[in-house]
Amino acid sequence: MTLPLVAFIGVTFLAPLGLMLARSVHEPLVADSLPDTLAMLEDWDGMSLPGEDVFQALGRELLTLHQQRSLGGVATRVNRLESGMRSAIVRTARQLRDADPRSWREAIIAAAPVWDEPKAWRALQRSGERYTLRHFLHALDLERDAEGNVVAQPPDQRIYLSLLGRTLMVSIVITVICLILGYPVAYLIANSPPSRSNLLLLLVLVPFWTSLLVRTTSWIVLLQNQGVINDLLVAIGLTTEEGRIPMIYNMTGTLVAMTQILLPFMVLPLYAVMRTIAPSQMRAAAALGASFGQAFVRVYWPQTVPGVAAGSLLVFILSIGYYITPALVGGRTGQLISNLIAYHMQQSLNWGLAAALGAILLVCVVLLFFLFNRLVGVERMRFT
Amino acid sequence: MRPQSRFKLQGPARSLIAALALIGVAGAPAAANDSVTVVSWGGSYAEACKKAVLDPFADESGVEVRLESYNGGLAQIRAQVETGNVHWDVVDLEFADLARGCDEGLFELVDIDELPPAPDGTPARDDYFEGTFSECGGGGIFYSTVYAYNNESFTGQRPATIEDFFDLEKFPGRRGMRRTAGANLEFALLADGVPPEEIYAVLNTPEGVNRAFGKLDTIKEQIVWWEAGAQPPQMLADQEVVMSTAYNGRIFNAQVLEQQPFTIVWDGQVLDYGQFAIVAGTPNLKAARNYLLFASRVENMAAIGHYIAYSPTRRSGIDLISTHRETGVEMRPHMPSAPENMGRVVRNDWEWWADHGEEMNERFSAWLSR
Numbered sequence: 173m174t175l176p177l178v179a180f181i182g183v184t185f186l187a188p189l190g191l192m193l194a195r196s197v198h199e200p201l202v203a204d205s206l207p208d209t210l211a212m213l214e215d216w217d218g219m220s221l222p223g224e225d226v227f228q229a230l231g232r233e234l235l236t237l238h239q240q241r242s243l244g245g246v247a248t249r250v251n252r253l254e255s256g257m258r259s260a261i262v263r264t265a266r267q268l269r270d271a272d273p274r275s276w277r278e279a280i281i282a283a284a285p286v287w288d289e290p291k292a293w294r295a296l297q298r299s300g301e302r303y304t305l306r307h308f309l310h311a312l313d314l315e316r317d318a319e320g321n322v323v324a325q326p327p328d329q330r331i332y333l334s335l336l337g338r339t340l341m342v343s344i345v346i347t348v349i350c351l352i353l354g355y356p357v358a359y360l361i362a363n364s365p366p367s368r369s370n371l372l373l374l375l376v377l378v379p380f381w382t383s384l385l386v387r388t389t390s391w392i393v394l395l396q397n398q399g400v401i402n403d404l405l406v407a408i409g410l411t412t413e414e415g416r417i418p419m420i421y422n423m424t425g426t427l428v429a430m431t432q433i434l435l436p437f438m439v440l441p442l443y444a445v446m447r448t449i450a451p452s453q454m455r456a457a458a459a460l461g462a463s464f465g466q467a468f469v470r471v472y473w474p475q476t477v478p479g480v481a482a483g484s485l486l487v488f489i490l491s492i493g494y495y496i497t498p499a500l501v502g503g504r505t506g507q508l509i510s511n512l513i514a515y516h517m518q519q520s521l522n523w524g525l526a527a528a529l530g531a532i533l534l535v536c537v538v539l540l541f542f543l544f545n546r547l548v549g550v551e552r553m554r555f556t
Numbered sequence: 557m558r559p560q561s562r563f564k565l566q567g568p569a570r571s572l573i574a575a576l577a578l579i580g581v582a583g584a585p586a587a588a589n590d591s592v593t594v595v596s597w598g599g600s601y602a603e604a605c606k607k608a609v610l611d612p613f614a615d616e617s618g619v620e621v622r623l624e625s626y627n628g629g630l631a632q633i634r635a636q637v638e639t640g641n642v643h644w645d646v647v648d649l650e651f652a653d654l655a656r657g658c659d660e661g662l663f664e665l666v667d668i669d670e671l672p673p674a675p676d677g678t679p680a681r682d683d684y685f686e687g688t689f690s691e692c693g694g695g696g697i698f699y700s701t702v703y704a705y706n707n708e709s710f711t712g713q714r715p716a717t718i719e720d721f722f723d724l725e726k727f728p729g730r731r732g733m734r735r736t737a738g739a740n741l742e743f744a745l746l747a748d749g750v751p752p753e754e755i756y757a758v759l760n761t762p763e764g765v766n767r768a769f770g771k772l773d774t775i776k777e778q779i780v781w782w783e784a785g786a787q788p789p790q791m792l793a794d795q796e797v798v799m800s801t802a803y804n805g806r807i808f809n810a811q812v813l814e815q816q817p818f819t820i821v822w823d824g825q826v827l828d829y830g831q832f833a834i835v836a837g838t839p840n841l842k843a844a845r846n847y848l849l850f851a852s853r854v855e856n857m858a859a860i861g862h863y864i865a866y867s868p869t870r871r872s873g874i875d876l877i878s879t880h881r882e883t884g885v886e887m888r889p890h891m892p893s894a895p896e897n898m899g900r901v902v903r904n905d906w907e908w909w910a911d912h913g914e915e916m917n918e919r920f921s922a923w924l925s926r
Contacts, residue, residue, distance in 0.1 A: 244660030248914075255915045259907050262659055328766065331922035397796075504781065504924050512921065518631045520914050 189534075196307050196527035203302040205246045206233045210300040218297075219290055227276040227287075230296075231268050238265035252522065253306075254295035260284035294318070307528035332512065332529065339509040340536065342426065343491040349431050350438040350487045351480065358442035358479075363451055373443070380436035388500050391429040395420035395501075421503025429501050430491055437490060438483035445479030481548040489537055509533060591620040592843040594832075596648040598625030599786030600809040604863035605648070607881075609695070612859075613850045619843045627784050630657050633835055637662050642837045645844040650830050652906035652913065654690050657833070663692035664834040664841070671852040674872035680852065688869040693831030695851035696869035697860055700892035701739040701826040703731075704807045705799035706792045707817040715799060718824030718900070722747040722775055732791050732800025735781035735924075737916040738909060739801065739826045742902045744771035746824045756905045765916070769923055781924075792818055808865035808890050812883045822897040828904035829869050865890040 203210060208229040216222050237243040243265055251258035264283040273279035286292045298306070298316070309315055309322060313330040317323050324330070361372045379387060394400050402416045411417060419425060449472065457467035495510035502508070509529065516526035594610060596602040602625055614621045624644065626632060630653050636642045649657070657663050668689055671680035680689075688696055703721050705714070715727050721743065733740055742755050748771045750758050758764035772779075780797050782788055788802035789810040804825070810816040832851050834844045850856060857868035858876035865887060867874060877887050888894055909916075 241659075241661035241665075244656060244658075244662075247659060248656070251911060252914065255912045257911075258656075259911045328769070329919055329922055331918070331925060335925060507925050515921065519629055520917065521631055521634060522914070 202299045231276045234265040250299045260286045307524040311528040335509045347488045354438035362446035423506045425501035426506035434487045437486040441482040442479040478552045592645045593622045594646045595624040595644045608859035645838045652909045658692035683870045692833045694848035696831040697866040699866045700804045703801045704820045709798040729798030732797040737920040741768040744768040752902045805864040826902045867891045
């Protein structure tokens, strides 16, 4: 009976995940395209200039690639290790096409002088590694120096670690805000007469069912500089025309919009748990002499912990991978790591790096899940 | 929002048309092949292309021409080619993307000798300006990234140089810039005192790149970032910014068609060019090729310059440009290549950007998020 389900999960979830993870370490294009050159470079000392035979192999292979019109992919990948190699490779292939060189070395260096420097060959050699960790190094703001040691990138180019930290921080903040806002709401719904609780539940569900884009753009209408809230603040004199408060296209915008969008994921598990707690328990605690605070802390709260845990985990995991809302309302400072992953998937087309960033995010989520499990216990969680 | 999503709606319609064409195959042998989808940059520029090239091509050939828009880059094209699901036939590209995509085999090769000659018989090869045609391209325009301001934003002194764009004391207020490294690094170095012809030599050094980002730092808090070419005229009209970088043709069209009180500052313009290319593996290859040949005729390339201030990349086309078809405005003074606009000009080095674009944009993202 479970076989179809297992197969479904395998095909739609595990297989794409595995392919993505494989892409972060497996990059065969250059190795497949320049096999002879790379084989010859294995004996190279890494400092001096390779011999004529290596130049010849490179020249021949570049010419073949040029004829097959597949030079661009190779050039782009080598260029990622050493900016400038793209044009060097393309130019070399173009100029060799029109010549039958007696000395390949002279012809190739004449086409692109960078071949006279070991760094060009190093870039070629490294991009030719079929299995590589460089995307993971890159995703952790590290790189290899000329000797192959792992070193930190220059401060101006570091971005991913700080964004990852920001993403985790934002996710925690949103989870906490959702809990603070959602707990009383869920309590109210669970402890109202049915007619009123149904109405309240509907108020939680209608936004939940509304399109994400609609809700995000509504926040733009409300929060923007010439928006409803700023207009109101100016009208009642709380702020001046020049002093309109920037509430969107920054971190505030991301926090506000994401909290509102994720709130139902907190309220619903809480409500499911609270519904099962009999109101008479609190009355009994009061009858036995507990103050409201004592009764809440010792009787009510412990019973809601499974719902708190479930809601928090849902909100946290959803917000760690959010990217449409930050992209629309986050402006410059409200971007999260997922926006960079999307950028590398869609714009720079560096899928290896995108996969490595995704894998790191996945590891973070799994680690936090285990930590959470140790603290709360997954088997105690209640989602419905 | 993405152009692809609209195609899904057309799927059933398309297959219906294909099915009908199959049924009526005896009557209309070429029906299934007679459409071409051209993808351009949207807004007033796409409108100009439509009037100058797409519509006349549809009239002459009987081929149905569809217009889509995008914001540049190779990502969508690469996705279509790699998945074998090509639904863009012809794309209007920046030259750096065209050259990169051509090397990657994303575009069909075009033999320059097949392109129509100039009216006086000069072959296309000699008629194109030096370096402005690619092995995969056809047609072609010069355009320029400049900055412009709304006259109503300034009561006294007005900005006149690229230095003024970076001068928050003299001209306070927010500025619009495109959310990418391209052109912005050039503007920054120019304003920092680098002569136009040395820009890329300076950018080739790490210190030069630091210098450019350092200059951008001085106005970072006041920058509003735009992505589509149609945004800057809107931001200027709404006075959301006091000045903005923009494509010169968009500002021109806002000036003449909407009577917007905008002024272009030509000082420090970054001059660039682009071409049409055919996406490799398109099912409408024949129609796409015919379109490309049509768009490469000198008179049609020049015709774009009758609707928006972009000039053709063929020598014989320059003299064919006269007045704006809808308002009668003399076009030549508004072209990026007009002598009075060519004071301090950076000629965009597409080869440098093809090599360093990825690195620069990653650096740009890092800089932006801080």
